[in-house]
Amino acid sequence: MSGGSELREDVRGWFARRTWQPVPWSAAQLFEAKRGQTVSVVLPALNEEATVAGVVEAVRAAGPLVDEIVVMDGGCTDRTAQRAAAAGAKVIGLAEALPGVEPRPGKGEVLWRSLAATTGDLVVFVDADLVEVGPEVVVGLLGPLLTEPQVQLVKGFYRRPLRLDSVEQRSGGGRVTELMARPLLARFAPQLSGVVQPLGGEYAARRALLEQLPFAGGYGVEIALLMDTVRRAGLDAIGQVDLGVRKHRNRDLADLGVMASEILAVVLDRAGVDEEPQPVDLVQFAEAGSSAGSSAGSSVRPEAGGGWHPVVRTVARSGRAPIEQVLTSS
Ligand SMILES: O=c1ccn([C@@H]2O[C@H](COP(=O)(O)OP(=O)(O)O[C@H]3O[C@H](CO)[C@@H](O)[C@H](O)[C@H]3O)[C@@H](O)[C@H]2O)c(=O)[nH]1
Numbered sequence: 001m002s003g004g005s006e007l008r009e010d011v012r013g014w015f016a017r018r019t020w021q022p023v024p025w026s027a028a029q030l031f032e033a034k035r036g037q038t039v040s041v042v043l044p045a046l047n048e049e050a051t052v053a054g055v056v057e058a059v060r061a062a063g064p065l066v067d068e069i070v071v072m073d074g075g076c077t078d079r080t081a082q083r084a085a086a087a088g089a090k091v092i093g094l095a096e097a098l099p100g101v102e103p104r105p106g107k108g109e110v111l112w113r114s115l116a117a118t119t120g121d122l123v124v125f126v127d128a129d130l131v132e133v134g135p136e137v138v139v140g141l142l143g144p145l146l147t148e149p150q151v152q153l154v155k156g157f158y159r160r161p162l163r164l165d166s167v168e169q170r171s172g173g174g175r176v177t178e179l180m181a182r183p184l185l186a187r188f189a190p191q192l193s194g195v196v197q198p199l200g201g202e203y204a205a206r207r208a209l210l211e212q213l214p215f216a217g218g219y220g221v222e223i224a225l226l227m228d229t230v231r232r233a234g235l236d237a238i239g240q241v242d243l244g245v246r247k248h249r250n251r252d253l254a255d256l257g258v259m260a261s262e263i264l265a266v267v268l269d270r271a272g273v274d275e276e277p278q279p280v281d282l283v284q285f286a287e288a289g290s291s292a293g294s295s296a297g298s299s300v301r302p303e304a305g306g307g308w309h310p311v312v313r314t315v316a317r318s319g320r321a322p323i324e325q326v327l328t329s330s
């Protein structure tokens with residue numbers, strides 16, 4: 001292991017200027033600072049019936065700071081939509097958000113379409129699988145946007161417990177962040193290495209920025225937004241706030257392998273290394289009788305036989321052009 005180097009000067013300066021810990025604003029102060037601006041909070045949700053209502057209630061507790069709460073139904077087959085609506089959110093389906101544009105799978109697609117389904121000048125994204133969450137998520141993320149005109153994108157950061165098989169470790173979450181995203185940023189976008197949680201699903205931005213950025217289709221969406229924002233607007237357009245502790249549904253390693261592959265493809269694209277990537281067959285291994293990953297979006301083709309067998313999951317990079325191009329042409 002190597003170590004002991006200094007933080008880059010640009011990163012050290014940015015971290016000092018653009019990191020807020022702890023969050024210094026109250027909801028009431030920020031409500032005053034809105035001055036006519038409106039706020040939409042978007043919860044992307046794919047089968048989150050166990051948690052979505054709790055997240056909606058947490059956002060509602062931010063009071064009049066928030067003008068609309070939209071749960072984007074990413075194709076749920078459970079009771080997410082009913083529970084979100086009962087908790088007070090507007091629920092919008094993918095096709096409804098952008099009629100005439102065929103929906104594609106993936107989280108980035110859900111977020112991209114949410115821009116067509118909402119109107120706020122400021123847009124806050126909060127994952128729908130969070131547990132033990134409160135209004136400070138929204139308050140914290142809006143603070144820099146409402147008080148620092150130069151800031152355009154605000155990422156949340158937190159301590160991340162890891163909860164597997166009903167056992168909770170105090171930290172250890174953010175496995176893809178530590179093993180894939182951070183090493184990739186160090187190599188291809190080191191000016192972003194001061195971002196504590198580059199993959200975090202809790203962030204806010206000015207609509208004017210989001211509508212002008214392309215959106216990666218799957219789980220590459222967050223790292224792409226970071227890389228595209230810094231290229232377009234510079235490091236000081238990004239801020240980050242300490243949101244305390246974040247607990248969510250921790251996926252299994254096989255699913256995270258797919259997520260990591262999607263992130264790799266997006267970073268290589270943005271870095272100009274692999275701008276026209278072909279779909280990749282990610283080969284993972286499962287023991288007979290177990291399931292290697294369970295999420296939708298990738299093809300799973302277990303081979304016959306006992307013992308260990310390969311499971312092939314195809315990872316294709318997809319993405320959308322800036323939504324302003326769609327909205328202005330329709
Ligand atoms: O096709 C999808 C996939 C996910 N989601 C929703 O998006 C949120 C986050 O998805 P999840 O699968 O729980 O992601 P994580 O394992 O938590 O991954 C982390 O890292 C990802 C890559 O940066 C981010 O997209 C996530 O927000 C971030 O929490 C949840 O509300 C999902 O229901 C969709 O709506 N559609």
Ligand SMILES: O=C(O)[C@H](O)COP(=O)(O)O
Pocket residue numbers: 160161162172173174175176177178199200249250251256
């Ligand atoms: O952000 C990440 O690194 C991935 O979502 C994985 O998170 P987890 O290790 O907390 O499940």
